[in-house]
Amino acid sequence: MLMKETLAIDDVRVPAKRKKTLEPAKVQDIANDMLENGQTTPISVRSADDGYVLIEGLHRLEALRALGEATVNVYLVHARLH
Structure with missing residues (x-):
């Protein structure tokens, strides 16, 4: 079962490959929605030696x-390395 937690945004590392998929217009749309409704869906992260990986x-x-937020709601996923 996934447990919802709150982490510092700066503790979440985004892999370089994932950063390439970022769409600024989509970020703006989500930010506008979050202004009205807050973060309704947590992101998923896994634990790493240097914090957490998206x-x-x-x-x-x-x-x-x-939006200048300092924290993010997350689901901590226990991923297995292959």
Whole structure:
């Protein structure tokens, strides 16, 4: 079962490959929605040696960052390395 937690946005690392998929217009749309409704869906992260690594929710994370938020609601996923 996934547990919702709150983390500092700066503790979440976005892999370089994921950063390439960022769409600024989508971030702006999500940020506008978050101004009215807050963060309704947590992002997914996995634990790493240097904090946490984003699995899903890049645009939500960047929308919160654009709004100047310091924290993000997350689901901590226990991913297995292959």
